[in-house]
Amino acid sequence: RGNRVFDLPTTIFEVMSRLSEEHGAINLGQGFPDDRGPADVLAVASDALLNGWNQYPSMMGTPELRQALAGHAKRFYDLDVDWKTETMVTSGATEALTACLLGLINPGDEVVLFQPMYDSYLPIVRLAGGVPRFVSLKAPDWSFTRADLEAAFSAKTKLVLINDPLNPAAKVFTRPELELIAEFVQRFDTLAVCDEVYEHLVFDGRVHIPLMTLPGMRDRCLKIGSAGKTFSLTGWKVGYVTAAPHLLQPVAKAHQFLTFTTAPNLQTAVAYGLGKDEAYFTGLAGGLQAKRDRLAEGLRSVGFDVLPSAGTYFVVADVARFGFAGDDQEFCRRLTAEARVTAIPVSAFFVQDAPTTCVRFCFSKREEVLDAAIERLRARF
Ligand code: PMP
Numbered sequence: 001r002g003n004r005v006f007d008l009p010t011t012i013f014e015v016m017s018r019l020s021e022e023h024g025a026i027n028l029g030q031g032f033p034d035d036r037g038p039a040d041v042l043a044v045a046s047d048a049l050l051n052g053w054n055q056y057p058s059m060m061g062t063p064e065l066r067q068a069l070a071g072h073a074k075r076f077y078d079l080d081v082d083w084k085t086e087t088m089v090t091s092g093a094t095e096a097l098t099a100c101l102l103g104l105i106n107p108g109d110e111v112v113l114f115q116p117m118y119d120s121y122l123p124i125v126r127l128a129g130g131v132p133r134f135v136s137l138k139a140p141d142w143s144f145t146r147a148d149l150e151a152a153f154s155a156k157t158k159l160v161l162i163n164d165p166l167n168p169a170a171k172v173f174t175r176p177e178l179e180l181i182a183e184f185v186q187r188f189d190t191l192a193v194c195d196e197v198y199e200h201l202v203f204d205g206r207v208h209i210p211l212m213t214l215p216g217m218r219d220r221c222l223k224i225g226s227a228g229k230t231f232s233l234t235g236w237k238v239g240y241v242t243a244a245p246h247l248l249q250p251v252a253k254a255h256q257f258l259t260f261t262t263a264p265n266l267q268t269a270v271a272y273g274l275g276k277d278e279a280y281f282t283g284l285a286g287g288l289q290a291k292r293d294r295l296a297e298g299l300r301s302v303g304f305d306v307l308p309s310a311g312t313y314f315v316v317a318d319v320a321r322f323g324f325a326g327d328d329q330e331f332c333r334r335l336t337a338e339a340r341v342t343a344i345p346v347s348a349f350f351v352q353d354a355p356t357t358c359v360r361f362c363f364s365k366r367e368e369v370l371d372a373a374i375e376r377l378r379a380r381f
């Protein structure tokens with residue numbers, strides 16, 4: 001007790017997944033796909049495990065994966081990246097985020113965070129001694145204004161942390177929004193840590209725009225990705241950071257004492273995966289878009305007020321119209337116990353200004369699972 005880590009609450013994803021299991025519920029809470037993942041990527045990992053080298057890889061990642069990351073940056077975003085000085089492999093995006101924040105923040109530095117925010121951000125900002133300054137996005141379109149940024153940025157701002165596409169809001173930032181953020185980052189001479197784990201999961205013909213590709217931002221951004229999302233293998237925990245050498249170096253210093261390195265066979269398979277053809281990446285987004293439509297239509301048919309979802313694994317529904325007396329946390333607990341369907345309360349992604357009637361459903365599930373969830377909800381509502 002009294003320890004700043006010990007006193008942290010248990011993450012909402014663990015809490016809701018365990019509750020879901022207890023009630024035999026369909027778990028549309030924690031974000032993970034329920035299929036096997038691409039067979040060819042699995043085969044490469046399996047072959048590398050049995051026939052390859054299984055000792056510590058270099059702490060920055062295997063050359064083949066780092067070269068593949070540079071190739072991916074060129075192919076999708078026309079970014080020229082030097083794999084030797086500008087890429088690093090981490091054990092998941094979670095470690096990449098942690099290494100970035102520990103490596104870049106000094107005690108007393110201010111960090112601009114957009115709410116809703118992924119639940120690992122704030123504890124790590126605090127652990128690093130950073131002082132959070134919040135921009136609260138407003139449902140239903142999760143918008144923000146110039147005045148919101150004016151209020152959050154100051155001479156003490158060290159960096160802004162942006163998650164685009166945004167979990168749980170399923171928002172994809174527009175170019176004008178990114179331009180506004182870029183303007184502030186440059187005006188206040190700060191950095192941007194860009195959590196882009198859902199970079200390939202954008203729908204309806206949208207394109208993902210890394211903040212790093214905007215004018216003046218190449219050497220101010222640290223771009224984070226995750227093989228978990230790009231290859232539907234969330235348990236693998238292979239992430240990566242791309243950044244200019246002077247930004248990557250302090251992050252690597254943190255990484256060397258967090259995990260140091262990441263399983264080599266998984267790195268080999270992710271390197272292979274990043275080179276897959278266009279059809280793989282469009283198929284991934286197209287398949288998820290169809291699942292989004294299936295779940296969103298089902299939820300609407302049961303009476304949920306479904307908000308737009310432009311990307312990610314998620315769709316948010318406003319449950320105010322059910323006239324439920326209680327907050328979103330209580331709603332999700334009861335939904336799990338009574339309807340045996342699990343969702344995540346959106347207030348868990350806020351520390352202030354939280355909406356209290358929004359819940360997040362994950363649609364990266366097999367069709368029959370989504371349909372069964374809707375039938376359970378129909379029986380309850
Ligand atoms: N950032 C966001 C926004 C996420 O939703 C997640 C979880 N999927 C992560 C980071 C963590 O990714 P990883 O599993 O690669 O650590």
Ligand code: GLN
Pocket residue numbers: 013014029030031032167
């Ligand atoms: N990113 C996943 C989600 O938002 C959860 C990952 C985790 O459980 N740590 O549901």
